[in-house]
Structures are given as C-alpha cells and as structure tokens.
Amino acid sequence: xxxxxxxxxxxxxxxxxxxxxxxxxxSLRELGQLMGQLQRQAFRNVYGKIWDLAMVEVSVEAIASLxxxxxxxxxxxxxxxx
Numbered sequence: 678x679x680x681x682x683x684x685x686x687x688x689x690x691x692x693x694x695x696x697x698x699x700x701x702x703x704s705l706r707e708l709g710q711l712m713g714q715l716q717r718q719a720f721r722n723v724y725g726k727i728w729d730l731a732m733v734e735v736s737v738e739a740i741a742s743l744x745x746x747x748x749x750x751x752x753x754x755x756x757x758x759x
Contacts, residue, residue, distance in 0.1 A: 705731050 709728065712720070720728060748755045 702731055 709717070709732070717728070743754065746754045746756055
C-alpha cells in the first residue's frame with residue numbers, strides 16, 4: 678500500500694445470512710374481527726399498538742435485503758455513499 682496516496686482502502690462488507698419465518702396472520706385478522714370495540718381498546722391499553730403491526734403486510738424479500746445494511750452497534754441502517 679502506498680502511504681502517499683489519498684485513497685482509503687476499501688472495507689469489506691460483512692454479509693449476514695438471515696432466516697425469516699413467515700407469519701400466517703389470517704387467523705390473527707379473524708380474531709381481530711371477532712373483537713368488539715371495547716375489547717380492542719382494552720387490548721390496546723395493555724399492549725399498545727402491537728395489534729396494528731400484526732395487520733401490516735410484510736415483504737419477506739425486502740426484510741432479507743435490508744438486513745445487509747443493518748448496523749447493529751449503531752442500531753440503524755447504513756448505506757455506502759449515502
């Protein structure tokens with residue numbers, strides 16, 4: 678390596694292998710439809726907005742791709758050249 682150059686050595690990107698289990702949320706949605714407004718409100722008071730997360734459709738491929746940019750020590754996503 679030439680010490681006089683202004684180029685920085687390229688850091689090798691560490692890739693993670695991630696196994697993602699797909700949640701079958703249809704039964705959860707059916708359960709939510711059976712609950713009345715008061716039951717939903719009571720559930721929300723105890724567990725917060727976690728029910729709303731169960732209703733979101735998730736792309737497994739997108740999650741698997743994003744894990745490659747996850748910086749665990751910083752608890753954020755880092756993208757090279759951005």
